[in-house]
Amino acid sequence: MTAQLEEKRGQGTVSAVQIASETESYLENIRSFHQHIGETGPSWMRELRGIGSASFEESGFPTARDEEWKYTSVQSIARGEFGVGLRPGQLSRDEIKRFLYESSGWTHLVFVDGRFSPSLSSMPVLDGADIVSLEDGVLAGRADVQKHLGKHVKTSFNAFTALNAAFLRDGAYIRVRQGEAIETPIHLLFVASAAQAAAYPRNLIVLEKDARATVVESYVSVTEDAYLVDTVTEIALEPGANLDYYRVQQEGLGGHHISVVGVQQSEESVFSSVTVNLGAALARNDLNIRLEGQRCECTMLGLSLVDGVRHVDNHTALDHASPNCESHELYKSIVNDRGRSVFNGKIYVHPGAQKTDARQTNRNLLLSKDATVDTKPQLEIFADDVKCTHGATVGQLDEDQMFYLRSRGMSEERASQLLTYGFANDIVEKVKLEALRHYLHQVQMAALHQDPALLEELEEKS
Amino acid sequence: MSNTFESLAEREYKWGFVTDIEAKTLPKGLNEDIVRQISALKEEPDWMAEWRLKAYRHWVTMSEPTWPNVKYPPIDYQDLIYYSAPVQKKLKQSMDEVDPELLKTFDKLGIPLAEQKRLAGVAVDAIFDSVSVVTTFRKQLADAGVVFCSFSTAVKEYPELVKKYLGSVVPVTDNYFASLNSAVFSDGSFCYVPKGVTCPMELSSYFRINTAKSGQFERTLIIAEEGASVSYLEGCTAPAYDENQLHAAVVELVALDGADIKYSTVQNWYAGDDEGKGGIYNFVTKRGKAHTNARISWTQVETGSAITWKYPSVLLQGDNSIGEFYSVALTTGMQQADTGTKMIHIGKNTRSTIISKGISAKRGQNTYRGQVRVMPKADGARNYTQCDSMLIGDKCGAHTFPYIDVANNTSRVEHEASTSKISEDQLFYCRQRGLSSEDAISMVINGFCRDVFRELPMEFAVEATKLLSVSLEGSVG
Numbered sequence: 001m002t003a004q005l006e007e008k009r010g011q012g013t014v015s016a017v018q019i020a021s022e023t024e025s026y027l028e029n030i031r032s033f034h035q036h037i038g039e040t041g042p043s044w045m046r047e048l049r050g051i052g053s054a055s056f057e058e059s060g061f062p063t064a065r066d067e068e069w070k071y072t073s074v075q076s077i078a079r080g081e082f083g084v085g086l087r088p089g090q091l092s093r094d095e096i097k098r099f100l101y102e103s104s105g106w107t108h109l110v111f112v113d114g115r116f117s118p119s120l121s122s123m124p125v126l127d128g129a130d131i132v133s134l135e136d137g138v139l140a141g142r143a144d145v146q147k148h149l150g151k152h153v154k155t156s157f158n159a160f161t162a163l164n165a166a167f168l169r170d171g172a173y174i175r176v177r178q179g180e181a182i183e184t185p186i187h188l189l190f191v192a193s194a195a196q197a198a199a200y201p202r203n204l205i206v207l208e209k210d211a212r213a214t215v216v217e218s219y220v221s222v223t224e225d226a227y228l229v230d231t232v233t234e235i236a237l238e239p240g241a242n243l244d245y246y247r248v249q250q251e252g253l254g255g256h257h258i259s260v261v262g263v264q265q266s267e268e269s270v271f272s273s274v275t276v277n278l279g280a281a282l283a284r285n286d287l288n289i290r291l292e293g294q295r296c297e298c299t300m301l302g303l304s305l306v307d308g309v310r311h312v313d314n315h316t317a318l319d320h321a322s323p324n325c326e327s328h329e330l331y332k333s334i335v336n337d338r339g340r341s342v343f344n345g346k347i348y349v350h351p352g353a354q355k356t357d358a359r360q361t362n363r364n365l366l367l368s369k370d371a372t373v374d375t376k377p378q379l380e381i382f383a384d385d386v387k388c389t390h391g392a393t394v395g396q397l398d399e400d401q402m403f404y405l406r407s408r409g410m411s412e413e414r415a416s417q418l419l420t421y422g423f424a425n426d427i428v429e430k431v432k433l434e435a436l437r438h439y440l441h442q443v444q445m446a447a448l449h450q451d452p453a454l455l456e457e458l459e460e461k462s
Numbered sequence: 463m464s465n466t467f468e469s470l471a472e473r474e475y476k477w478g479f480v481t482d483i484e485a486k487t488l489p490k491g492l493n494e495d496i497v498r499q500i501s502a503l504k505e506e507p508d509w510m511a512e513w514r515l516k517a518y519r520h521w522v523t524m525s526e527p528t529w530p531n532v533k534y535p536p537i538d539y540q541d542l543i544y545y546s547a548p549v550q551k552k553l554k555q556s557m558d559e560v561d562p563e564l565l566k567t568f569d570k571l572g573i574p575l576a577e578q579k580r581l582a583g584v585a586v587d588a589i590f591d592s593v594s595v596v597t598t599f600r601k602q603l604a605d606a607g608v609v610f611c612s613f614s615t616a617v618k619e620y621p622e623l624v625k626k627y628l629g630s631v632v633p634v635t636d637n638y639f640a641s642l643n644s645a646v647f648s649d650g651s652f653c654y655v656p657k658g659v660t661c662p663m664e665l666s667s668y669f670r671i672n673t674a675k676s677g678q679f680e681r682t683l684i685i686a687e688e689g690a691s692v693s694y695l696e697g698c699t700a701p702a703y704d705e706n707q708l709h710a711a712v713v714e715l716v717a718l719d720g721a722d723i724k725y726s727t728v729q730n731w732y733a734g735d736d737e738g739k740g741g742i743y744n745f746v747t748k749r750g751k752a753h754t755n756a757r758i759s760w761t762q763v764e765t766g767s768a769i770t771w772k773y774p775s776v777l778l779q780g781d782n783s784i785g786e787f788y789s790v791a792l793t794t795g796m797q798q799a800d801t802g803t804k805m806i807h808i809g810k811n812t813r814s815t816i817i818s819k820g821i822s823a824k825r826g827q828n829t830y831r832g833q834v835r836v837m838p839k840a841d842g843a844r845n846y847t848q849c850d851s852m853l854i855g856d857k858c859g860a861h862t863f864p865y866i867d868v869a870n871n872t873s874r875v876e877h878e879a880s881t882s883k884i885s886e887d888q889l890f891y892c893r894q895r896g897l898s899s900e901d902a903i904s905m906v907i908n909g910f911c912r913d914v915f916r917e918l919p920m921e922f923a924v925e926a927t928k929l930l931s932v933s934l935e936g937s938v939g
Contacts, residue, residue: 067529071867351856366871370838373869379862381881384853388881392866394836395874 022078023060029083029198030056030166037169041138045168048150052165055156062159071342071374072284072313074159077256082198082228084167088115089193091222096120099189099220102435107131107186109172114190114199114229116170128180129213130173134202137173144175148204152234153262153288160258164232167200171231174204176211176241185214185433192255195225203233207241207269214244216436219279221252226281233261237269239293244432245273250443251280253308260286267293267322274431275331277304277312278443284313291318291325302331303427305447306339306371313342320349320356323383329360332427334420335371343375345390351382360390365397365423397423421445488545494518497645500545504614504649507621517634517644524638530800531829531861532769534743537708544646544679599663606662608692609654613681616652623654627685631714631751631777639710640747643679647712650681655690655721664919665694680711686721686756693724695919708743709767715750717758719780723750724759726918727774728926730766733797741768741797748772754780754809761917763926764791764799765933773831775804778812778840785814788914790926792933793826793858802832802863807843807873818849819911822858823934833865836873843873851881852910854903854934904931 030053039046061078062069089112096110097103109131110120116133123131130137137145155165172188190201205215219229229251237243251257257280263271277283289298304312318327333341343362364373377390397419405415424444431437488499497518501511526537603610609620616624634644655661686692709731717723725748734741744767750758760774770793776785787803805814820828830849851860862879884906892902908915908927915923 354856364868366868366873369871371869371871373866375866375868377862377864377877377879379851379879379881380859381851381853381861382859384856384858384883386853386881386883390862390877390879392864392877393875394866394868395876396871 023057025081025083026163027053027057030163033084033167042141042146044146045138045149048155049166049168051155052162052168055162056159056166059156059159059162068158068315068344071340072282072311074258074282074284076226076282077228077258080196080226080228080256082196082226082256084198084200085113085194088117089113089197091117091120091191091193093120095222096189096191099191099218101187101216101433101439102185106184109133109186109188111170111172111188111190111199111201112193113197114170114201116172124184126182126184128177128211129182130175131186132173134171134173134204135169137204142173142175144206145173145204148206148234148236149202150234152236152264153232153260157260157286157288160230161232161260164200164202164230164260167198168202169200171202171204174213174215175206176208176213178208179210180208181212182214185216187216187218190217190219190229190231192219192221192227192229192252193223195223195227195254198228198230201229201231203231205233205235205243205245207237207243209238210240211238212242214246214433216246216248216433218248218250219255219257220250221255221279224252224254226254226256227252228256229258231257231259233259235261235263235271237263237265237271239266240268241266242270243272245271246431246433246436247273247275247285248278248436248440249276249280249283249285250278251283253279253281255280257283257285259284261288263287263289265289265291265293265296265298268295269293270297272299273301274427275300275302275314276427276440277302277306277314278447280310280312282311285315287314287316289316289318291320291322291327294322294324296322296325298325298327300327300329300331301427301430302333303424304331304333304341305424305444306333306341307336307447309338311340311342313344315344315346317346318348318358320347320353320358323352323354323356325353326357327359330363330427331361332363332365332423333373334365334367334424335373336367338368338370340372340374342373343392344378345376346378346380347388347390349379349381349383349386349388353383354385356383356386356388358386358388362390362392363423364392364394365420366394367396367420487543490543491540492518492542492544492646496544500646500648503545504617506614506617509621509625510617513629513634514645517641518646520635521638521641521645524641526638530771531827531831531863532771532798532800534769537743539642542708545648602662606659607656608659608661609652610665611652613647613650613652613683616683620652620654623685624652624683627683627714627716629714631716631749632712632747637747639745640712643681643710643712643747647679647681650683650711652682653684653692653694655686655692657687658689659687660690661692665692678709680709682711682713683716684714684723684725685716686718686723688718689720690718691722693726693919695726695728695922697728697730707740709745711746713746713748713774715758717750717752717756717783719753720755721753722757724761725750725774726922727760727762727764728918728922728929729762729764729770730929733766733795734768736795742766743769744771745769746772748774749777749804750775750785751777751779752783752785755782756780757784757786759784759786759788759917760803761788761914762790762801763914763918763929764789764801765929767799768797770797770799770801772801773803775806776814777806777808778814778843779808781809782811783809784812786917787814787816787818788917789818790821790911790914790930791819791828791830792821792823792930793828794823794933796825798827798829800829800831802830802849804833805835805845807834807836807840807845810840811842811844812840813844814846816845816847816849817913818847819914820849820851820860821854821907821910821930821934822851822860823854825857827859827861829861829863830879831863833867834875834877835865836868836870836875838869840870841872843870843875845873845875847875847877849879850910851879852884852907853881854884900931900935903934907931907934
């Protein structure tokens with residue numbers, strides 16, 4: 001046992017020389033990027049880039065010795081030497097059509113290799129909201145951007161937030177003005193097109209007092225080659241704001257997807273998120289939420305379908321910093337083939353955050369012999385008048401349920417498909433956008449090798 | 463076997479009361495010479511000295527772990543005395559000389575008078591001839607073929623057993639404190655239960671009569687051969703004072719095919735004053751290896767020590783082996799506890815159960831940290847974990863860090879945790895029926911811990927119940 005543990009530790013340890021050479025290619029890329037971008041943009045932004053660069057130079061890439069990265073090795077990224085291209089890739093509207101859940105009505109912001117593409121985007125003018133690319137927002141001198149950028153996700157949070165800050169340039173900027181409700185969903189589509197490319201989008205979503213909106217972020221690719229997407233989204237919800245936030249990660253098989261989402265909730269705000277992982281060779285998502293005001297509500301749902309040799313790691317950290325807040329978290333993963341799913345969910349209840357009600361559940365379904373799950377739900381509680389629970393399970397399909405279906409004449413394969421579908425459907429059915437829900441049903445069917453007839457049958461019943 | 467044991471018992475008896483003329487205290491600090499001298503003073507064979515040195519050489523290359531969720535000032539390892547011969551304390555003549563506070567605690571715990579005297583260091587009346595009781599116990603054990611002696615004796619008398627099993631569960635390189643212990647351990651207990659033998663008594667009973675003063679670095683090794691069975695209890699409910707602040711013990715359990723070892727701990731060492739000054743640092747490595755069809759069960763009630771940091775673990779190596787962990791950890795005042803277990807499922811159809819109850823009061827910080835690991839070949843492995851925390855007051859903390867690593871799809875792992883305040887409704891109900899508020903709390907807490915207490919040997923379960931009420935006195939108001 002000990003030998004095995006040591007061997008495992010050994011894999012994570014890279015000699016100092018190696019580390020230096022690995023960060024060097026990224027530092028080199030930062031230098032040429034800074035040179036290229038020169039004096040454009042305001043000084044605070046250049047400063048932020050400098051802080052990011054210094055922070056990355058200091059930390060380097062994390063290794064398995066780092067508790068936060070214990071189960072996820074980023075060596076393929078460190079050695080991949082992915083670099084930012086100076087010109088964005090060119091795609092046609094037809095090429096990205098299949099990635100849109102709803103072709104008309106929605107606001108679409110399309111990014112190719114991390115750069116905003118005005119020609120692919122469709123942005124109907126909306127009263128009560130500013131929706132532009134971050135670069136345009138900055139150039140237009142919006143005070144909000146400076147006020148919020150880098151405040152809800154710390155630049156030094158990890159190596160990837162530092163890198164993201166060092167390459168800070170583009171992304172989406174959404175601001176919904178006080179009391180306004182934006183009914184049509186806002187879809188941010190990030191397409192990877194070039195092999196060996198790195199993209200560092202930074203999104204900023206600000207909902208002013210009592211504002212409402214629905215935002216979908218999706219990540220896809222038109223290449224099967226290796227590439228890196230290192231994305232950061234900062235969300236600020238002012239008192240009474242309400243955001244439905246969907247995240248669909250469907251990177252290509254060679255994709256490396258690292259994301260950090262930081263949410264700041266003021267009193268009586270409501271944040272509901274659904275994070276779906278369908279693709280990427282390696283995906284790591286950090287969702288950090290801080291409940292800063294009283295009576296906030298926060299829902300975090302997650303679904304990961306992990307097959308092949310893919311690796312998906314979901315970290316969530318929830319700070320109950322104020323009294324009388326409620327949070328619910330349910331993350332599920334279905335792991336097949338030689339896939340590996342990692343979950344780490346932290347809940348901190350700060351001193352004085354009385355009457356906190358926090359519930360966290362993580363469920364994992366192992367479908368094959370070589371699949372692996374590592375889960376670590378974590379509670380840290382410093383107030384006494386609270387209700388906090390967490391639960392985690394790792395297992396197979398329920399034998400009794402299988403027996404029930406088999407006894408009614410269903411084939412073993414079909415029964416297992418149906419139960420697996422049901423397992424995932426707990427999350428999918430919570431998606432309020434019909435177009436997205438329908439899309440996820442189809443993807444789910446394909447992933448589980450099921451026939452569309454079954455889907456129709458199920459949809460009729462539901 | 464029984465002959466050897468008798469002669470050994472006799473020798474131990476003789477040695478136990480030798481008053482050394484030369485002062486056997488080594489200077490402060492730790493280096494290879496000190497390790498050699500400890501070994502020499504204990505008249506150990508060369509292989510033992512080599513083993514200690516190996517541990518020491520590895521320890522030097524290690525650094526103190528910082529990952530536990532506890533805070534304490536840095537320890538200067540060169541400022542400690544690693545060996546000092548046990549000092550025969552002057553016995554008090556009557557109970558009148560004993561600190562009245564201590565007597566009060568004894569009364570609350572309901573400890574018998576004879577035992578109170580022994581614990582308080584009062585000369586025992588001739589009527590309570592505990593020596594003869596001990597002799598009866600020894601004979602019983604010897605008749606059954608059970609070897610139960612101090613570790614140093616075992617090194618001399620049963621070198622082949624010690625050589626074979628020492629470090630087989632907790633290797634000298636295992637962790638910082640285990641390596642330190644391996645290099646400098648003073649003494650401890652050794653227990654060997656031969657094939658097919660069920661130990662005729664709970665080894666706890668033995669301790670109640672004859673608690674040896676445990677050193678700072680204690681080493682325990684328990685071996686249960688095929689089909690053997692033994693129940694062992696260390697510690698006692700009475701508050702124990704000790705001048706050594708750092709305690710780094712190692713306990714190794716070996717359960718061969720079909721064997722059954724039950725290891726219970728009641729720990730109530732000095733916890734320091736209300737500001738957290740003084741108090742014992744209890745940094746312990748406990749691990750058992752369960753072979754085919756074997757069962758290892760850990761039960762612990764941790765109420766003392768300024769810092770408790772331990773993870774009694776089970777390596778479920780053999781097929782169908784069983785690991786159990788039942789724990790109650792209470793932190794009050796400025797106490798900190800980071801405790802839990804590791805269940806490593808290696809064999810097929812291995813099962814483990816973890817029940818952990820944490821109670822925090824005043825400014826106590828209580829952490830459950832546990833790992834359940836299912837290796838790829840552990841088909842049909844099963845784990846159930848439940849860890850509940852209860853908070854009393856708004857300055858304490860309760861933390862849960864479970865690690866669940868599963869690499870086998872025929873296994874099933876479940877983890878449940880909850881944290882809550884002591885229920886107002888339950889307290890109200892008890893108060894309404896005329897119970898005082900302290901009694902009501904004690905009743906609710908005992909209900910909370912029942913799943914663990916019922917795993918304790920009978921007489922300790924009774925005392926542990928009282929112990930919790932005593933420790934929690936004045937924490938609600």
